[in-house]
Amino acid sequence: MDNKYQPLATSNLIVGRGSINFIGQLAKKRAAVIYDGRATSEAIKVQLKELITKNGGECLFIADIKNEPYFNDILRYAEEMKSYNPDLIIAIGGGSVMDTAKAMHLFYENPDMSIEESLRPFALPKLGKKAIMVAIPTTSGTGSETTSVAVFIDQKDKSKHIMISNELIPAYAIIDANFADTLPKTVAAHTGMDALTHSLEAxxxxxxxxxxxxxALGAALDILENLVDSVAGIDECKDKARETCHVAATLAGVAITNSCAGLAHGFDQPGAYFGIPHGLVCGLLLPYTTAFTGPHPSYTVLAKRLGLQGPSERDYCQSLADYLVDFNTRLSLPISLAEAGIAEKPFxxxxxxFAGLALMAMATKLSPRIPTLEEAxxxxxxxxxxxxxVVK
Ligand SMILES: [Fe+2]
Structure with a gap:
C-alpha cells in the first residue's frame, strides 16, 4: 500500500476546550446520539441537547454502548436509527462507542448490506447521503474519531472482525479535553499507551x-513527555498534560489512518484472547517490537529528541527500547505478559x-521488519x- 500521492485522510478536526460548542454550528434537524451511559453525565446530555435544539433541531439518545459491540447489536441499533431517520449522528465516548456509530451509520445508509459485504476491505459505498457523523472522544487513545477502522466481535465464536474504509472516517472529530479530565488513571494509562503505540508504529x-x-513523531513526543503527568494527576500540570495527550491521541489516529499500525498491534493476540486491555498489551509489547524492528531513522530522531544515548542508530534504538520498558514502569504498568496476569500454561x-495470527495481520505485513514464524x-x-x- 503506497499512499504517498493520496490526499491526507482525516476527519475535520475541531480542537480545544469547549469545542463541543461547534455542534451548535451544524444546524442539523435530527441528531441521533450514541454514547456510553457510564461516562456521559446528565450535564453533558443536557449540553448536547441544548446545542441541537437551539437551532430548532431535535435529539435522541439512541444507543447506550458498554462493551465492544456484537454484530447483532449493530443491526438492531441500525434498525432503531432507521425509524428515527437522523441527519446527524453523534458518537460521544471511547473506541467502542465510535466504532458502533460508524457501523450504524453504514447500515442505516445501506440497509440491504450484509455483514460479509461490510467486512470487505476498502470496498464500502459512499457515506453521507442521509447523515454526517461527528465523533467526540472521551478517552485519549483509540483514535477512532479519525480512523477508517471499526472493530466488532462475532458472538458465535467471539472472534474479532474489522471494517475498514475511508468512508468510515467521521466527518468531524471534536477534540475537547474537558471530556478527558475525568478519565480514571488506569484508563488514561492504557489508552495513552495505545496512542503511543499508534504513533511509534506509524x-x-x-x-x-x-x-x-x-x-506520528510529534504525537509520540507529546505523549512521552506528558502521559506520566496526565496519569499521575499532578494538580498544577494535569489539565495541560491531559489536553496534550488528548490531541496527540487523535494525531496518532491520523497517522495510522494514513499508514498503518505495526508489530505490537499485529501481535496483540493474547490481549483479545485473555481479555487484557488492548492499550496495556500494546504498550507492553512496544519495547520488544521496537528492539526487533531494529535501527530506524524515526527511532533515531525520537531518541535524540528525548536526549537518549547514541551514537550509532543501533544504540539509539536500544536506548529507546529501554526507555519504553522504563516508561511502562513509571506508569505502574506491567512489563511482561506474566505480570499482566496471564497464566503460563494456557499462554x-x-x-x-498467536504467532500465526500475528503474521497474517496487515499491521505486521506493513512493518519494516517482518518476523519469521520462529522469530514470532x-x-x-x-x-x-x-x-x-535487545536490538540485534
Ligand atoms: Fe490500538
Missing part, C-alpha cells in the same frame, strides 16, 4: 509518507496460534517472561 510503517512520519498452549514465537515468549528486549 512513524516506522513502510507506507508512511514524510508528512505522516512528522505527525504456551496458544503461543503458536520467540518474540511472544520473551514478552511473556519479560526478557530484556
Amino acid at each position: 512513524a516506522v510503517c513502510v507506507a508512511a509518507s514524510p508528512m505522516v512520519r512528522s505527525i 504456551m498452549e496458544k503461543v503458536d496460534d 514465537k520467540e518474540l511472544l515468549k520473551n514478552c511473556y517472561y519479560g526478557k530484556k528486549p
Whole structure:
C-alpha cells in the first residue's frame, strides 16, 4: 500500500476546550446520539441537547454502548436509527462507542448490506447521503474519531472482525479535553499507551509518507513527555498534560489512518484472547517490537529528541527500547505478559496460534521488519517472561 500521492485522510478536526460548542454550528434537524451511559453525565446530555435544539433541531439518545459491540447489536441499533431517520449522528465516548456509530451509520445508509459485504476491505459505498457523523472522544487513545477502522466481535465464536474504509472516517472529530479530565488513571494509562503505540508504529510503517512520519513523531513526543503527568494527576500540570495527550491521541489516529499500525498491534493476540486491555498489551509489547524492528531513522530522531544515548542508530534504538520498558514502569504498568496476569500454561498452549495470527495481520505485513514464524514465537515468549528486549 503506497499512499504517498493520496490526499491526507482525516476527519475535520475541531480542537480545544469547549469545542463541543461547534455542534451548535451544524444546524442539523435530527441528531441521533450514541454514547456510553457510564461516562456521559446528565450535564453533558443536557449540553448536547441544548446545542441541537437551539437551532430548532431535535435529539435522541439512541444507543447506550458498554462493551465492544456484537454484530447483532449493530443491526438492531441500525434498525432503531432507521425509524428515527437522523441527519446527524453523534458518537460521544471511547473506541467502542465510535466504532458502533460508524457501523450504524453504514447500515442505516445501506440497509440491504450484509455483514460479509461490510467486512470487505476498502470496498464500502459512499457515506453521507442521509447523515454526517461527528465523533467526540472521551478517552485519549483509540483514535477512532479519525480512523477508517471499526472493530466488532462475532458472538458465535467471539472472534474479532474489522471494517475498514475511508468512508468510515467521521466527518468531524471534536477534540475537547474537558471530556478527558475525568478519565480514571488506569484508563488514561492504557489508552495513552495505545496512542503511543499508534504513533511509534506509524512513524516506522513502510507506507508512511514524510508528512505522516512528522505527525506520528510529534504525537509520540507529546505523549512521552506528558502521559506520566496526565496519569499521575499532578494538580498544577494535569489539565495541560491531559489536553496534550488528548490531541496527540487523535494525531496518532491520523497517522495510522494514513499508514498503518505495526508489530505490537499485529501481535496483540493474547490481549483479545485473555481479555487484557488492548492499550496495556500494546504498550507492553512496544519495547520488544521496537528492539526487533531494529535501527530506524524515526527511532533515531525520537531518541535524540528525548536526549537518549547514541551514537550509532543501533544504540539509539536500544536506548529507546529501554526507555519504553522504563516508561511502562513509571506508569505502574506491567512489563511482561506474566505480570499482566496471564497464566503460563494456557499462554504456551496458544503461543503458536498467536504467532500465526500475528503474521497474517496487515499491521505486521506493513512493518519494516517482518518476523519469521520462529522469530514470532520467540518474540511472544520473551514478552511473556519479560526478557530484556535487545536490538540485534
Ligand atoms: Fe490500538
